[in-house]
Amino acid sequence: MTDVASVRPAQVDLGRAVERYQQQTPRSRAHFAHAAERLAGGTTRTTVFFEPYPPVMVRGEGCWTEDLDGNRRIDFLANYTSLILGHAHPEVNCAVTEQVGRGSAFAAPTPHELRLAELISTRVPSVERLRFTNSGTEATLFALRLARAFTRRDKVLIFEGGYHGTHDYAAAAASAGIPSAVRGTVLSAPYNDLEAVARVVREAGDDLAAIIVEPYLGQAGIPVRPEFLHGLRELTRGNGSLLILDEVISLRLAPGGAQQHYDVVPDLTTMGKIIGGGYPVAAFGGRADVMALLDPRGSGPAIPHGGTFNGNPVGAVAGITTLELLTPAVYARLNRLGDELRARLGALFDRLGVAVQVTGLGSLFNVHFSREPIFDYASSRAGANATSRAAMLALLNEGVMLAPRGLGCITTPMDTPELAALEQALERVLTSAA
Numbered sequence: 001m002t003d004v005a006s007v008r009p010a011q012v013d014l015g016r017a018v019e020r021y022q023q024q025t026p027r028s029r030a031h032f033a034h035a036a037e038r039l040a041g042g043t044t045r046t047t048v049f050f051e052p053y054p055p056v057m058v059r060g061e062g063c064w065t066e067d068l069d070g071n072r073r074i075d076f077l078a079n080y081t082s083l084i085l086g087h088a089h090p091e092v093n094c095a096v097t098e099q100v101g102r103g104s105a106f107a108a109p110t111p112h113e114l115r116l117a118e119l120i121s122t123r124v125p126s127v128e129r130l131r132f133t134n135s136g137t138e139a140t141l142f143a144l145r146l147a148r149a150f151t152r153r154d155k156v157l158i159f160e161g162g163y164h165g166t167h168d169y170a171a172a173a174a175s176a177g178i179p180s181a182v183r184g185t186v187l188s189a190p191y192n193d194l195e196a197v198a199r200v201v202r203e204a205g206d207d208l209a210a211i212i213v214e215p216y217l218g219q220a221g222i223p224v225r226p227e228f229l230h231g232l233r234e235l236t237r238g239n240g241s242l243l244i245l246d247e248v249i250s251l252r253l254a255p256g257g258a259q260q261h262y263d264v265v266p267d268l269t270t271m272g273k274i275i276g277g278g279y280p281v282a283a284f285g286g287r288a289d290v291m292a293l294l295d296p297r298g299s300g301p302a303i304p305h306g307g308t309f310n311g312n313p314v315g316a317v318a319g320i321t322t323l324e325l326l327t328p329a330v331y332a333r334l335n336r337l338g339d340e341l342r343a344r345l346g347a348l349f350d351r352l353g354v355a356v357q358v359t360g361l362g363s364l365f366n367v368h369f370s371r372e373p374i375f376d377y378a379s380s381r382a383g384a385n386a387t388s389r390a391a392m393l394a395l396l397n398e399g400v401m402l403a404p405r406g407l408g409c410i411t412t413p414m415d416t417p418e419l420a421a422l423e424q425a426l427e428r429v430l431t432s433a434a
């Protein structure tokens with residue numbers, strides 16, 4: 001990597017990017033103005049909003065999307081990393097269509113939920129028992145509740161910049177409307193800083209129920225330091241609290257998720273995104289003795305867990321088809337493409353001498369508009385600046401979609417030409433040719 005001192009800050013003209021975007025997307029603009037009269041803020045998902053307005057999508061196929069104005073873009077966001085096979089995969093479509101003809105949901109168990117559970121627990125052996133939910137939010141909510149019930153303790157540790165969904169505990173640091181009693185149970189520490197965690201754990205002592213951690217800090221594109229993750233395992237074991245790995249994003253790193261990659265065995269795991277094959281399926285699971293708190297047999301469960309669409313067969317068959325297609329060779333290929341992309345982009349930023357870098361692991365990557373070392377949420381903030389937002393908009397104009405904060409992923413329909421297309425689009429954006 002080029003010496004930090006010899007690079008110049010990247011410059012991307014925001015005004016020009018906005019103007020070109022508005023010229024390309026008049027129908028999305030009109031749609032958004034109309035939508036704002038019905039949907040709060042014009043959308044139903046804060047995470048897909050950005051200024052001046054997001055493109056309105058009408059179609060997705062493989063790694064391509066098409067918006068209301070007919071703009072086609074390569075989709076490196078893939079519904080925030082969930083569409084690992086790309087959009088509208090023919091085999092997933094076929095499985096879903098067949099299941100829709102047989103019924104979409106029943107107030108009873110189905111064979112499909114068991115098949116999907118077996119596929120997951122065979123790959124992720126720490127998941128001895130599991131339960132399905134419709135979102136990662138519910139999965140982390142229940143994992144935390146289980147940990148509190150099992151340990152009979154109240155406090156949980158959530159890392160700075162960690163994203164675990166939108167429930168009160170997950171949003172305690174970032175949202176209005178959280179009761180102070182809840183806030184008081186949520187402890188915080190910087191990611192990848194084991195000494196800071198050890199201090200918090202020591203102070204919390206017998207009050208700490210769990211540490212929940214992403215093995216890849218999704219909001220900042222930071223892989224966990226292996227010694228940090230192993231240190232968390234030891235600290236929780238020593239303190240009698242549970243280690244919850246939030247693998248909602250990181251499960252795509254290996255058949256057995258990041259826990260296989262890093263060789264760490266958590267007490268509980270939360271999953272989502274790829275296990276639903278593009279549909280709203282998520283899960284939490286882990287140690288049989290902890291999950292026994294959900295068992296309704298006998299005197300009834302300590303923790304009731306309902307959910308009208310939990311394990312619904314449409315999402316389950318999409319997940320089954322997807323996981324069956326995800327052989328070890330497919331994960332290896334995606335990870336190789338991720339390595340290739342990071343090498344290409346790193347070389348590009350060096351060649352241009354700009355203060356931009358790419359982080360990531362396996363098929364996950366993140367572009368940051370700084371050259372400072374990035375290892376926790378605070379250090380990632382310098383690279384998530386106005387230039388990065390302008391660049392992501394300019395990239396949309398160039399036919400490539402990433403998250404506004406620079407997050408992206410590789411999907412199976414992609415190959416070297418798509419990586420080259422992203423590299424070339426970034427080069428045009430960074431040399432003001434866009």
Ligand code: PMP
Pocket residue numbers: 080134135136137138140163164165166214218246247248249272273282
């Ligand atoms: N945990 C992690 C690590 C996530 O990345 C997300 C969503 N991006 C969630 C939990 C919440 O999942 P959902 O959006 O399905 O509620």
